Amino acid sequence: MTITVFLLDDHEIVRRGLRDILATEDDIDVIGEAGTVDEGARGIVGMRPDVALVDVVLPDGNGVKVCEALRTYAPDVRTLVLTSFSDDDTLFAAIDAGAAGVVLKRLGGDELIDSVRCVHEGTSVIDPRLTGRMFNRLRADESSDEERLAEPNDREHQLLELVAEGLTNRQIGARLYLSEKTVKNYVSAMLQKLNMRTRNEAAVFATRLAARRQTETTTQRSG
Known part of the structure; x- marks a missing residue:
């Protein structure tokens, strides 16, 4: 079964890189992309991909707001948040908004592919570089x-x-x-x-x- 993916990132070069990595897999198909919150939300709700890769920082808002909107208007879409920031607030805000996973942009290609497959299968994904701080905060x-x-x-x-x-x-x-x-x-x-x-x-x-x-x-x- 093919996993359909939508890319939401304001940098075209990043979207191209993500598309090229995912294109190496026969069971993953990128069906759409956008660079703003408005275009992304409308595209994802309209196309209903299996997985949406969403950047946190966007020119007209942020990816957390997109996650919140998708939880209401497209709850069947699994959202994997990509972020350049490793702060606790970003991690917990994304989880609170309904993201199925949060990974850092510096992850490797194989890690990205594995993360897409995991969230599609229903497994929550947290970047290993974020889990330490996450559990420290939870222990508090x-x-x-x-x-x-x-x-x-x-x-x-x-x-x-x-x-x-x-x-x-x-x-x-x-x-x-x-x-x-x-x-x-x-x-x-x-x-x-x-x-x-x-x-x-x-x-x-x-x-x-x-x-x-x-x-x-x-x-x-x-x-």
């Missing part, structure tokens, strides 16, 4: 995490684990023998309880909880 909120899910039920734990795997509502429904609509309602209620807006936030949270439980189990065994 550890106490608030405990309060968020002070009394989790079995269903919430199960949903968190499946969301962390990058599964869609339909795939989760198949696992749990539930309708897609029922899963959507469960996930929405869970996100509201956790005071989160996106599945990516829940996925990161679930990963942290799993790591913490594993650490606690190891400590108990060694004790």
Whole structure:
């Protein structure tokens, strides 16, 4: 199956480079490109690619706003944010806006191709050069995490684990023998309880909880 891609970057030379890299793969097809927020948002919503590569800094706005718009008008499009900046605010703003992944522009061609395939398959992608700072910031909120899910039920734990795997509502429904609509309602209620807006936030949270439980189990065994 061919993965369709839309490129949104204000530098033509960057778009050409991205297109040339992706063109080396038979299963990836760049179907459109743009250099502004307005052109990009209209193009992506109209063409409905599988994956949108979106730059953060654009002449008439920023890529985070595009992510927010796509979450509303084209929720089926997976957004991979490209950024030259490795600051925490950019990373968390993109995740909060619904981006499926955030990578630095200095990544290699193979890394770019792998990232496109991963987000298309439903897996969240964070550039390895960003994950250290991301987890440091998340650890600072550890106490608030405990309060968020002070009394989790079995269903919430199960949903968190499946969301962390990058599964869609339909795939989760198949696992749990539930309708897609029922899963959507469960996930929405869970996100509201956790005071989160996106599945990516829940996925990161679930990963942290799993790591913490594993650490606690190891400590108990060694004790």
